[in-house]
Amino acid sequence: VHPLRILILAGLFYLLYRLVRGKRRVRRAEGNGPGEAPPLADDVLVEDPVCHTYIPRRQALKVTDRGAEYYFCSEECRKHYLANKGEKTT
Numbered sequence: 001v002h003p004l005r006i007l008i009l010a011g012l013f014y015l016l017y018r019l020v021r022g023k024r025r026v027r028r029a030e031g032n033g034p035g036e037a038p039p040l041a042d043d044v045l046v047e048d049p050v051c052h053t054y055i056p057r058r059q060a061l062k063v064t065d066r067g068a069e070y071y072f073c074s075e076e077c078r079k080h081y082l083a084n085k086g087e088k089t090t
């Protein structure tokens, strides 16, 4: 094997390594900006507390109740939850 080929290969690997590292650094800087909320995936599954089905969060109906967030599959479940939450004393 010609020693120059090894050098060229090593150089290529080094360039690739720098490229990957550089990209990672940029992505991290975008995600953790000061005062910026961590990016939340919209396609994460959330549980409907009424019928216990899982729905993608972007499709779910959201209700914020005393600081907690609840997600519902439909208006029907949301109404059901809102109608019953006052009766519970937990």
Ligand SMILES: [Zn+2]
Pocket: 048, 050, 051, 052, 053, 072, 073, 074, 077
């Ligand atoms: Zn439901």
